[in-house]
Amino acid sequence: MFYARKIFSGSLSRNSCRSFCLTRISCSNTKGLILGVFEKAQEDDVLQFTEAGEAFDKSLSGKLRELLSYGPAMKKGKTRVFCGLHQDFPNIAVVGLGKKSSGVCSLELLDEGKENIRTAVSVGCRQLQSLEIPSVEVDPCGDPQSAAEGAVLGLFEYDELKEKKKTAVTVQPFRSTENEAWQKGVMYAEGQNLARRLMETPANLMTPTIFADKIQQKLSSLSGKVQVHIRAKSWIEEQKMGAFLSVAKGSDEAPIFLEIHYNGSNNSNEDPLIFVGKGITFDSGGISLKPSSGMDAMRADMGGAATVCSAILTAAALHIPLNIKGLAPLCENMPNGKANKPGDVVKAKNGKTIQVDNTDAEGRLILADALCYAHTFNPKVIVNAATLTGAMDVALGSAATGVFTNSDWLWTHLQQASIVTGDRVWRMPLFQHYTKQVAESQLADLNNVGKHAKSGGACTAAAFLKEFVTVPHWAHLDIAGVMSNKDEIAHLGKGMSGRPTRTLVELTARLSQDKQIM
DSSP states (O other), X not given: OEEEOOOOOSOOOGGGEEEEXXXXXXXXXXXXXXXEEEOOSSTTSOOEEOHHHHHHHHHTTTHHHHHHTSSSOOOTXXXXXXXXXXXXXXXXXXXXXXXXXXXXXXXXXXXXXXXXXXXXXXHHHHHHXXXXXXXXXXXXXXXXXXXXXXXXXXXXXXXXXXXXXXXXXXXXXXXXXXXXXXXXXXXXXXXXXXXXXXXXXXXXXXXXXHHHHHHHHHHGGGTTTEEXXXXXXXXXXXXXXXXXXXHHTTSSSOOEEEEEEEEOSSSTTSOXXXXXXXXXXXXXXXXXXXXXXXXXXXXXXXXXXXHHHHHHHHHHHTTOSSEEEEEEEEEXXXXXXXXXXXXXXXXXXXXXXXXXXXXXXXXXXXXXXXXXXXXXXXXXXXXXXXXXXXXXHHHHTTSOEEEEESOHHHHHHHHHHHHHHSOOEEEOOOOHHHHHHHHOOSSSSEESSOSSTTSSHHHHHHHXXXXXXXXXXXXXEEOSTTSEESSSSTTTOSEEOOTTHHHHHHHHHHXXXXXXXX
């Protein structure tokens, strides 16, 4: 059973729900039920429930099917609520699952059947919550994991700082024997919700120190398998992380280098997968100051750190048999008197010098040192995630995370993981064409922006990071476009998205089963 206190912040459209109340059983605001129904292939087809829905309708002598025959057809993502039909479940939400034949779509690059379940269940949960129903049972809809993900993701809302909160809802599976799959879905979704909560928290309440402490607290229950190291500024200086320190010095908040070690493999000495996450807890742009409009969203510029830390926590909770290390350089990018100035030259951990022509291209500076440090663990795979460039948002929007990788093998695993989770990825180029643009610097070995600054910004940023990578299996995930959600992903609602946490978790599960490399 999962206790979901965080819930969706938006309102449902009037056309998404119709409500009917029968008086023979009094309507109660104590318990609700969500049942799925598939879309008719033909107008004269018989309405088709899920297995659980069919059994429940038979217990009502077909009354639910009869009521659904009146009114509009049950389209994908729509819901209708009935009151007073059943003594144990006074409130029943029937949700549209789309076509029963839905599956993996090669054009959409996701499993539409799974995504339809997530969407339908999330809409049903929010509708019952709007009726102030605190306990809801959910039809697994043939896929308990996806149903659980839809329920838990859909009921999230960041409301810690509000006096008035929506009804807290407890969700559990309805008449399902597949509790393991349901719990797996709950854990995947809880992981993403943790990332959402970290990203949504105001920057004054989520400094580098607070972020590290929060992650340490979350991982404390897993102390047998997980170790957390919170490295202070003195340690960062000892490591000669000059690029990272050059960004951090612009803020009065002390930098932190967060290090997580999860030993899930039976062989604790097995070379690890390393996740690296950009941890800028607030990005003003520094001396290259950002416009004030929308700057508040830069509290989530630590989305890379939030997603990789949440993914490791989830992998550990699921006992994924893989050694994973997480690295998160944490600091603010602010414009005080000590801040980087355009034209300054700084030295990274590997000795390369960097001309900083734009202080708002700071994420790649802190990642450069973290990537260098990652190599000291002799990793088999490195995956870094960062809200790195506005150019990625321009290129892909919120449809997918942009992936730059030197490994076809790793790309295949990432893409397959994303098809299952519905949190898509799209491969971007790592051409030498872009490397030349960052390698031609007037004063240093590298420039932190491309020679043609307005062209291919996401690609030149990736090319810059590649200069600090020597392993054969590395992927850079630019998550700037998927950082937040308006209404694009129906089961997430409005706010910081926590993407692509579930895809990272699924990646760990897949890599743990692939003995070719791991």
